[in-house]
Amino acid sequence: MEGQMQVQEIMAILHKWGIHTLGQLAALDKEQLGARLGPEALRMWERANGQSNRVLKLIRPPESFEESFEFEHEIATAEPLLFMLRRFLEQLAVRLSAIYLVAKELTLRITFSNSRQDEPAVAEKQGYERVFKIPQPTNDVDLLFRMLQTHLENFRSEDPIVAVALSAEPIKPAREQFGLFETTLRNPQQLSETLARLTALLGSDRIGTPILEETHRPDAFRMEAFSWAAVESAVPSGETPHALRTAHATAALRRFRPAVTASILRDENKPAHVCSAEIQGKIVEKRGPYLLSGTWWSEKSWARAEWDVQLGAGELVRCHESEGIWKVDGVYD
Amino acid sequence: MSYCELHCCSAFSFLRGGSFPEQLAEVAAELEMPAMALLDRNGVYGAQRFSVAAREHGVRPIVGAELSMEGGSILPVLVENRTGYKNLCELLTQAHLRSEKGKCAVHWDELPEFAEGLVVLFNASLANCRASVSDANPSRRFTETPHKLIDVFGRGNVFVELQRHFIRGEERINRQLIDIALAHRLPLLATNAAQYAKPYGREVLDVFTCIREHTHLDIAGKLLTQNAERHLKSERQMRAIFADLPEAIENTSRLAERLTFSLENLGYEFPEYPVPAGHTMDSFLRTIVWFGAQQRYAAISRKVKRQIEEELALISKLGFPGYFLIV
Known part of the structure; x- marks a missing residue:
């Protein structure tokens, strides 16, 4: 910017001097010009005399690996959609392979037409977007297509489809050399396909790796995306997994997941008899209540009163009451 | 016998107590x-x-x-x-x-x-x-x-x-x-x-x-x-x-x-001022005051004398001679 300003200032001075053409500038004395107008004017004089040139810089626009298609007629079945997606995948695979890249992520965008009955002229477009992470980045069209097909098998929409787009996130292919005795996934593609099928069946929030949450809420966990690498490093050798450590563990608790709903008979506000699908009997000994509560600042606030009870048959059971509902958490070994 | 809470902290325990x-x-x-x-x-x-x-x-x-x-x-x-x-x-x-x-x-x-x-x-x-x-x-x-x-x-x-x-x-x-x-x-x-x-x-x-x-x-x-x-x-x-x-x-x-201690009658004890042998803080303050008065007034009038005596008596009564000696 500074250089540009300087050029403009020099040009203004040159115009005042009556220099209006490159020929007039080239005819000026180089040394005299430099002494009066500085180094930028010298560079301009050199360019006017053909003694220097500016090299053009080639700037490539970032390559976008996206294919899209707008259907002439709205479609209501999966076949034309799958046909288009296969074509997209073939084109993307060719483009990626040509520059030695593979796809690590696919993004599928489907646009619906939501024509209103009362206002047929106004067509409101709605979209659906879904990102597919590919565990082992690849350009294998069959594999990628199977992944999309599995997902779309369970895909339902009330509105007809007007457009579809597929974009790929490229990455350099991984080059790994495994040790002789190292175990690895025998078929990462099959794993990804299985995961995709399970996700389609169960929903994305119900598949992954459970991670224990750092909270006082017993057995609280969240699901994180399944990762093969994470499995390898989950339990460092020689260490007990964190999930198994408790501050005062003297007996292991076998948890029922989810906790079993129970009905409890009370005596002086303390549990006296428990009855559930898994456990039933008279309570002969009890410890508690252990009061726990948290997340009071949000709608997810919770509170529970836990009891450790011993049944007539000798079983040690942990149960809790929350919002008036009793549940059996598990049995101590 | 009633229950008394003998372990409680207030908001003055910085960020460890929730009530004033x-x-x-x-x-x-x-x-x-x-x-x-x-x-x-x-x-x-x-x-x-x-x-x-x-x-x-x-x-x-x-x-x-x-x-x-x-x-x-x-x-x-x-x-x-x-x-x-x-x-x-x-x-x-x-x-x-x-x-x-x-x-x-x-x-x-x-x-x-x-x-x-x-x-x-x-x-x-x-x-x-x-x-x-x-x-x-x-x-x-x-x-x-x-x-x-x-x-x-x-x-x-x-x-x-x-x-x-x-x-x-x-x-x-x-x-x-x-x-x-x-x-x-x-x-x-x-x-x-x-x-x-x-x-x-x-x-x-x-x-x-x-x-x-x-x-x-x-x-x-x-x-x-x-x-x-x-x-x-x-x-x-x-x-x-x-x-x-x-x-x-x-x-x-x-x-x-x-635990009978209460802050109510705590009062305040001024630090002791070192005085020469044979003097208490009261007597030393009195000596210094009369010496100063003689230097200030060539002849000390009866009114000034009465004022000084009144002031010294009050200082002695309140136990403040240490404070006046220090400042």
Whole structure:
């Protein structure tokens, strides 16, 4: 910017001097010009005399690996959609392979037409977007297509489809050399396909790796995306997994997941008899209540009163009451 | 015998208490508590405000502090008399003077010098005081620390503090504490180690914890409290919680009766001014004043003489000669 300003200032001075053409500038004395107008004017004089040139810089626009298609007629079945997606995948695979890249992520965008009955002229477009992470980045069209097909098998929409787009996130292919005795996934593609099928069946929030949450809420966990690498490093050798450590563990608790709903008979506000699908009997000994509560600042606030009870048959059971509902958490070994 | 809360901290325990001293005094009065002790962390910061508010509400205020000991444990101390208050203040001053702000720690070996007039509570926190006993074995530390406290403060001034907050695992520690009390013939003392006046104070305390730990509520996790049980509780509630240990409740009022110190009649004692042999501070001040007067007035009039005598008499009566000699 500074250089540009300087050029403009020099040009203004040159115009005042009556220099209006490159020929007039080239005819000026180089040394005299430099002494009066500085180094930028010298560079301009050199360019006017053909003694220097500016090299053009080639700037490539970032390559976008996206294919899209707008259907002439709205479609209501999966076949034309799958046909288009296969074509997209073939084109993307060719483009990626040509520059030695593979796809690590696919993004599928489907646009619906939501024509209103009362206002047929106004067509409101709605979209659906879904990102597919590919565990082992690849350009294998069959594999990628199977992944999309599995997902779309369970895909339902009330509105007809007007457009579809597929974009790929490229990455350099991984080059790994495994040790002789190292175990690895025998078929990462099959794993990804299985995961995709399970996700389609169960929903994305119900598949992954459970991670224990750092909270006082017993057995609280969240699901994180399944990762093969994470499995390898989950339990460092020689260490007990964190999930198994408790501050005062003297007996292991076998948890029922989810906790079993129970009905409890009370005596002086303390549990006296428990009855559930898994456990039933008279309570002969009890410890508690252990009061726990948290997340009071949000709608997810919770509170529970836990009891450790011993049944007539000798079983040690942990149960809790929350919002008036009793549940059996598990049995101590 | 009534229950008195003898371990409670206010918002003056920086980010460790959720209620102002006045709120604590008000709730103590609501709960018909005859006396209550305020033990702020490493200071008696809230004591004055608490004392005034407590007296207004008809609750007898007791002064104390939680001392951060080297090794990370917390030693709750209660002031029995004026000597105890003086010792506590000196101990705290020394600890603060040599430490960075917010990192005050009392040395175990300086306790004997300032032990007179103080009553200490032995609790679960002291089981982990590494510096108190050289052995790193936790079970030995647990049993040897009471020995040390008895040696320093005297058997009659050490109480074993029991707390029940409905938390899993605390009963195991309480059983160990009861065993120690039996083994050393120490009295048990039930407290709720209250950190806020009403149950909703837990929310303030959780927010304070986040500020102290430089985090926020959503990710603070186990840094936050497990439940809202650290509030002031009535005698009926505490008797129900300690139904198996009624003596632990009764000992609270017994101990409260012993702790007679009050900030009300504390007054202020000016530092002593060194005077020449044969002089008291009064006589030395009188000498200096008359000497100065003679220099100022060539002849001292009767009016000036009377004025000087009146002033000196008042200074002597109020015990201020040290102050006038110093300034």
